[in-house]
Amino acid sequence: MKRKLVLKLSYILTILLTLALVKAGNRAVTVISQGLPVHRETCFIIDPGHGGVDGGATSCTGKLESAFNLEIGLRLDDLLRFLGYQTKMIRREDISVYTQGDTIAQKKLSDLKERARICNETPGAILLSIHQNTFPDDRYSGAQVFYPATEGSEELAKLLQSNLSQRQAKKAQGVYLMEHITCPGVLIECGFLSNHQEEAKLRSPEYQKALCCIIAATAAEYVED
Numbered sequence: 640m641k642r643k644l645v646l647k648l649s650y651i652l653t654i655l656l657t658l659a660l661v662k663a664g665n666r667a668v669t670v671i672s673q674g675l676p677v678h679r680e681t682c683f684i685i686d687p688g689h690g691g692v693d694g695g696a697t698s699c700t701g702k703l704e705s706a707f708n709l710e711i712g713l714r715l716d717d718l719l720r721f722l723g724y725q726t727k728m729i730r731r732e733d734i735s736v737y738t739q740g741d742t743i744a745q746k747k748l749s750d751l752k753e754r755a756r757i758c759n760e761t762p763g764a765i766l767l768s769i770h771q772n773t774f775p776d777d778r779y780s781g782a783q784v785f786y787p788a789t790e791g792s793e794e795l796a797k798l799l800q801s802n803l804s805q806r807q808a809k810k811a812q813g814v815y816l817m818e819h820i821t822c823p824g825v826l827i828e829c830g831f832l833s834n835h836q837e838e839a840k841l842r843s844p845e846y847q848k849a850l851c852c853i854i855a856a857t858a859a860e861y862v863e864d
């Protein structure tokens with residue numbers, strides 16, 4: 640119990656230091672992260688949803704979902720690497736990762752197959768798929784976490800959901816990636832692009848950082864427990 644508490648405190652401290660050190664550059668960050676106990680066999684696959692030919696949803700101010708996903712994914716990657724974890728980014732720019740196909744539909748399917756392949760071929764993989772929600776009624780807001788049937792996913796989804804918002808984690812239905820991975824994973828809809836207040840928050844670097852701190856700290860808690 641004592642060890643767990645110490646671990647938890649060290650992560651909280653690390654996250655706070657990360658925020659303070661983001662401006663100090665990578666060197667300071669690397670030095671501090673070397674002292675942390677981490678599961679080196681874990682590799683977080685960070686999947687900024689959509690990209691390239693597939694922009695995903697469009698926000699109420701006209702920004703594409705793929706752009707929100709990439710910004711948040713890159714911040715999450717920085718934080719998890721800072722904590723000492725191996726990571727793999729599915730994409731680091733505005734591209735689709737398809738390998739074949741002529742039509743947009745074929746390219747989209749090839750892109751999803753490629754994302755699943757990367758997850759399934761990476762030892763110790765845990766997928767963190769980043770998306771944004773939209774709904775015709777603009778009242779709705781809040782992060783929503785989905786999970787596949789793979790072992791450990793529901794536990795991670797529930798932990799994340801309880802740290803992010805008051806919604807309930809849900810089993811993913813008809814989501815290609817969630818149905819084709821063999822590793823644990825979650826799909827995080829960070830917020831509603833159809834809600835004006837939430838969309839404005841999701842566009843701000845400060846809110847993105849806070850969101851990523853919660854996701855990274857929860858992911859760390861999940862693998863270290």
Ligand SMILES: [Zn+2]
Binds near residue numbers: 688689770
């Ligand atoms: Zn999406």
